[in-house]
Amino acid sequence: TQLLEQSPQFLSIQEGENLTVYCNSSSVFSSLQWYRQEPGEGPVLLVTVVTGGEVKKLKRLTFQFGDARKDSSLHITAAQPGDTGLYLCAVCKNDYKLSFGAGTTVTVRA
Amino acid sequence: DTAVSQTPKYLVTQMGNDKSIKCEQNLGHDTMYWYKQDSKKFLKIMFSYNNKELIINETVPNRFSPKSPDKAHLNLHINSLELGDSAVYFCASSQDSRGAVGCEQYFGPGTRLTVT
Numbered sequence: 103t104q105l106l107e108q109s110p111q112f113l114s115i116q117e118g119e120n121l122t123v124y125c126n127s128s129s130v131f132s133s134l135q136w137y138r139q140e141p142g143e144g145p146v147l148l149v150t151v152v153t154g155g156e157v158k159k160l161k162r163l164t165f166q167f168g169d170a171r172k173d174s175s176l177h178i179t180a181a182q183p184g185d186t187g188l189y190l191c192a193v194c195k196n197d198y199k200l201s202f203g204a205g206t207t208v209t210v211r212a
Numbered sequence: 213d214t215a216v217s218q219t220p221k222y223l224v225t226q227m228g229n230d231k232s233i234k235c236e237q238n239l240g241h242d243t244m245y246w247y248k249q250d251s252k253k254f255l256k257i258m259f260s261y262n263n264k265e266l267i268i269n270e271t272v273p274n275r276f277s278p279k280s281p282d283k284a285h286l287n288l289h290i291n292s293l294e295l296g297d298s299a300v301y302f303c304a305s306s307q308d309s310r311g312a313v314g315c316e317q318y319f320g321p322g323t324r325l326t327v328t
Binding site for chain 1: 216245252253254255256257260268270302304311312314315316317318319320321322
């Protein structure tokens with residue numbers, strides 16, 4: 103079983119629509135990261151959330167850490183084709199190993 | 213300026229061969245990592261070095277041997293390549309191995325290894 107469950111696995115939407123990606127676990131974490139990976143490239147760090155209930159915004163992207171620090175969501179407002187990519191959540195386990203979810207592939211059609 | 217670089221970008225080789233992938237970071241980070249991304253895009257850590265010392269060694273065949281000549285470089289040597297080694301290998305670095313800062317990792321562009 104995976105430490106982090108991401109949903110949905112795939113998401114295809116029209117430009118201008120909103121979308122939400124979820125990252126869930128039964129474990130509690132001290133911090134959680136979101137990365138975006140574009141085809142042929144490495145993952146790029148988008149944000150780190152640390153405090154339960156924390157909300158962070160990065161332009162049209164809104165990240166939320168659950169109150170119990172077990173889950174997180176990523177919401178994109180008015181998606182654009184440039185938002186297309188693989189979105190990965192990740193956490194460090196007690197021994198400081200970064201563990202990734204399986205990812206959500208987002209496709210934004212023009 | 214490239215923060216984390218890897219060479220080569222693509223590597224096609226035959227079963228049984230030995231190959232190396234090189235990684236360099238110019239971020240001044242203390243910790244470097246190797247990850248393997250499979251065909252389903254799942255990323256899994258293989259190794260981690262902190263100041264040239266091995267700190268993470270996941271369950272990886274001993275045909276894979278990392279080497280860190282200095283804290284800015286982490287190379288990956290693979291002996292006797294097998295079909296199942298085909299994947300994309302990513303190098304990454306972070307400022308420190310502990311705490312939230314250690315989780316903020318910067319990745320290279322990846323090396324796509326194809327074993328035929």
